[in-house]
Amino acid sequence: MSRVFVHGIGAVSPAGWGIPTLREALKKGAPLPTQALTRPGWSKPFQVRTVPAPARRQVFLAHPRLRRASAITQYTVGASREALGEDVGRVQNGELRLGIVVCLMPGCVTYSRRFYEEVLSDPATASPLIFAETVYNAPASHLAAFLNSGTISYTLVGDDSSFLQGLALAAGWLLNDQADGCLVVGADEMDWVVADAVHLFERQSVQGAGAGALYLRKESSAKPALELACITDAFLFSTAGARSAAAQRMRAQLPECNPRELLCLGTQGIARADADELAAWTDWTGARLAPKQLLGEAFTASAAWQCIAACDALGRGDFNAVNVSIVGVNEQAIGARFVNPNFL
């Protein structure tokens, strides 16, 4: 048996906590409002899209490992709980072996910045509690602890495309019987230092934050079933000039345009940043969706939202298949395809 299905999806985004808020934002199709983020040393703040506080205090944040955890961990656990649904209990009871893959780009940057500021001030008094949260795999660790899951867990670091690599890795664990289910999370958080860094390369980019999670299994109970059909090769680029060719090669591994299929792009609505990806998909005349244009640039979280939006559309029966295109910020181009097997 070599089939892998999307068993659940979960999201924390600038639209709010949960898939319904994301779905509603995508349905409206209008960019979410921005908020001001202070930038030290500058009078003009950044305009960003932050994650709103949940309507009511999330009970899971009372878990001992989550009380002091950073925003990125809270987003990770929030999206994961939603994706797992009722299987949270099965994992916590040890009935289900759960593999965890958390994909990050800037990662735990808020606590890293805070800790380094303390070091610059006086390293002798820097807080050990903050340091522990700076480690890339802190969100994965907290998630595993919350779920009481001792199975394999990886944290992948890369650009936004690494989320699809995470899906491929998790699919491998399932097919090798290393886990009964796998959670793949893309998560990144908001900080002025990230917005400042992005601003160096693309001034029009609006920073977002949050997490998205896909829960994979070898069998499907969803109706209709959402099957992970393929993930393309990873096409590397180390220069801006090579990015276009990488996008073209990724596109060539996905099917030709079909009016019953959706294309879910990673474009931001910024001509220069989007040019390579749009050029690769000029032949696609069918339906398109670009969640990042509404939600902002949140790297691996954005990639996860693309997959979630694609699976949600597939689950509603709007399309027979969806193709996800990710032309990463600075590493590689990768695509994925999800299908409703009833239409194959």
Add this chain to the structure above:
Amino acid sequence: MLFPSPRPSKAPPRIVITGAGIVTALGIGWRANANGFRAGRQAFRPVTLFDVSRQRAKIAAEVDLPQPFPPIQLSEKRLTRLDRATKMLLLAVQEAWSQAGLTPGENLPLVLGTTSGGMALAESYLRHAIHSPQSQRQQATRVMNYQAQRQALDVCDAFGFSGPITVISNACASGANAIGHAWELLRAGHAEQALTGGHDALCQITFAGFDSLQALSPTPCRPFDARRDGLSLGEGAAILVLETLDHARRRGVEILGEIISYAAATDTYHLTQPHPQGDAAFTTMKAACARADITPEQVDYINAHGTATLQNDSTEAAAINRWAGARVATLPVSSTKASIGHLLGAAGAVETLVCLMTLCEQWLPPEIALSETDPACGFPIVSQPTDARVNVALSNSFGFGGANATLIFRRWT
């Protein structure tokens, strides 16, 4: 395609090591390191890379990078932008690449483990952003080059191959996880060769972080010593060329050893402390042995994680005692962190190379500074240079966040 993977029609292939490269404070390359590890030489000295005057600990195992840097296929401009971590990584790749006789091409998976990538550049970026916010000179270069994926791309460009790239950051188990993942990629039929390992350079945020946790010893670390008082940090890189046995035989290259098993698990006890009984460590050792179909009686040497913190070593000792059973009393164990410190994301990869050295050259690396073995250790700690018959070696790696990994290697004869 990354998925679905090509399913091998038969049993997974055997995976062998055909190239190895290493950079530590003991030196650059296999010979310098083998000589150092075999003698149990310690490579600690006062930290020179950043200010430690306000820290409790003031030593580390710093690498002396060659000056000038050896010729490499990157532009002068790009070379000047490389940080220490990338330079160590490139040196290790160069040695492994040359030994395995690799040539430029497509589809050579690169799987790296690191905890902080080029963090020194990120520190520089942040200092600049705080102290001179209006001046953005070189800030883009710092941002671009600190990222771990950029260092991996530097490797691809320098040696003329295209990934895929996977960077695993599972804290101090990253290097072992990377090697284990590369091993699994080849067994699953994704490729016939892979380049894998780990790298990490000393940086202020990590040094200050471990110091803030009071995990650093002011003196060279003494793993499994009854009077140990913390770890010492180091830096370095280690890279392996993995290959299916059939592919290596077709190429007619020298085989250095075989990876026969890998297992990983998560310890959910605490973010920075292991479970007191070492449950996850026990799980990975047991699972790795089961996967290789071997028993503790067949293991000739354990390269322990052995950081020299009170918690790690007692936990690991408990796990080894429990896993090894009757074999424990005669099973040689040592931690080579006694020589080069804790290399964090590179540790599992460097310690894999140490295991490979013991298999190839038939000796055990001693902990010369050990004065009184912790009574919790039911096993003998190698404390003097020792020649030994080593057919199977096991390496443990544990990390912050509960990442646990075990790799098992076999001598190639």
